[in-house]
Amino acid sequence: MNNTILVADDDPEIRDVLHIYLRNEGYRVLEAEDGWKALELMKEESVDLIILDIMMPGLDGIKACLKIREDSNIPIIMLSAKGEAIDKITGLSTGADDYVTKPFNPLELIARVKAQLRRQNFAGPNAVADSSIIHIDEEFSINKEQHRITVRGKDVPLTPTEFSILLLLATHRGQVFSIDKIYQSAWREQSVFYSDNTVMVHIRNLREKIEANPREPMYIKTVWGVGYKID
Incomplete structure (x- = not known):
């Protein structure tokens, strides 16, 4: 079964672009326009990774990430138009696994998605095999x-x-x-x-x-x- 990616961003153009690139890589894509919708979809669907915009109306990405981390360790990639170090640190500190600054190269984001999914399905680099x-x-x-x-x-x-x-x-x-x-x-x-x-x-x-x-x-x-x- 193909991995399912949830894209949460209030900008429909960004969602459309990511949907096209992710679908071309064989992923199943779900879309949410804000944090609340993202949380609803996670209850209804099995999601393997979330691309989560920080600046969204209603429930923003930071608060959504904190809520997700209350009961899930699903990989999260943050998106934000802010490039300052403090914003990146804030995003990662809330439990995100990676952070991409807008505007971004869609191919870079796809590479990060693949890296997160590989790591999720990989026990660890050079792990010792004789003991779990x-x-x-x-x-x-x-x-x-x-x-x-x-x-x-x-x-x-x-x-x-x-x-x-x-x-x-x-x-x-x-x-x-x-x-x-x-x-x-x-x-x-x-x-x-x-x-x-x-x-x-x-x-x-x-x-x-x-x-x-x-x-x-x-x-x-x-x-x-x-x-x-x-x-």
């Missing part, structure tokens, strides 16, 4: 098959991007990965359309979820001037 569970310590474990992590006795929900980054670091304990390498491995594409903030915000989100004290992380360590690692 990785134990970081007695309080922190990763179940690769179920895409679940348990920290201090509690299940912690992660977005697909967060899980891919964590799995990369966890399956290569002690190895330092640059921001560029993390992007290429987690997004499974060359680092052409990204900025350092993209990876850094996801690392910050991960620390907020798994670290007892995100300002003094026990697990995801920064190697200044080089990148990140899990010991």
Whole structure:
């Protein structure tokens, strides 16, 4: 069955363009003109990925993303006419997996859609095959098959991007990965359309979820001037 993509944008021309490009790639496409309609469609249809505009009337993309993340880890790509770093950070911090600034090249967006869907269906880059569970310590474990992590006795929900980054670091304990390498491995594409903030915000989100004290992380360590690692 073809993947279903939900495009939520109040601009009908953008929806039409994306519909054509996505349909040409074999995807089934649903359209919503605002956040409320997007949430309604998600209740009625099985959706594999959402392209979510930030600036929409009624329920905007930021609020819609927060509501979606209350019970779903479906991949979300944010769209916005704003290109400032703070807007990108805000979008990623609410749980989005990627961010594209308008005006955009439709082929770039299609490439990002494919990368998100590949990652969703891929257990992780170079994952260890002899065990489905990785134990970081007695309080922190990763179940690769179920895409679940348990920290201090509690299940912690992660977005697909967060899980891919964590799995990369966890399956290569002690190895330092640059921001560029993390992007290429987690997004499974060359680092052409990204900025350092993209990876850094996801690392910050991960620390907020798994670290007892995100300002003094026990697990995801920064190697200044080089990148990140899990010991």
